[in-house]
Amino acid sequence: SQKIEQNSEALNIQEGKTATLTCNYTNYSPAYLQWYRQDPGRGPVFLLLIRENEKEKRKERLKVTFDTTLKQSLFHITASQPADSATYLCALVTGFQKLVFGTGTRLLVSP
């Protein structure tokens, strides 16, 4: 069966450290993968998109890697800040740009 799993439900780190979130998928062959941020009671907000032929993508303090052999994406936030505390969602793009979301990882950055 098809699955998208994000490594943990919650991740607690200290301000200034790098947060690393994992997304693993099975029985999908996505052309690309996206990461979103979701705050409580709000809609997902797009962060980064990475295509299957790209190994790495960066945007400011964010970095995403995509390994289609391992069927895994890693999402890094460097120099994390309390304002980065949120739920981060991995999403595969299939069909008519349909997004299939993982369960999300709740990140808490402590001062």
Place this chain on the structure above:
Amino acid sequence: EPEVTQTPSHQVTQMGQEVILRCVPISNHLYFYWYRQILGQKVEFLVSFYNNEISEKSEIFDDQFSVERPDGSNFTLKIRSTKLEDSAMYFCASVRVVTEAFFGQGTRLTVV
């Protein structure tokens, strides 16, 4: 900055009633979606709409649900005869081409 607008932000309805959730997608976008998120669970795809017709729908999107784009700007999700288990956040999203999805702030539907 363009945004997707959803109304109402919160809707309370009695079981068995019909509700219509409304969305105004970003004007030059081509693909439109409804997603649902039950409290504490993941965001789930319901339906996609392209070129004025449904392009894909999930198993959740049964005969109880319908979508319309009546006037070229609004995009609506109708739920007939609501059930308790329809209580969730409903998100509308739009996509221009092969790019990121823009989500609205959601409608919290509570069926009592």
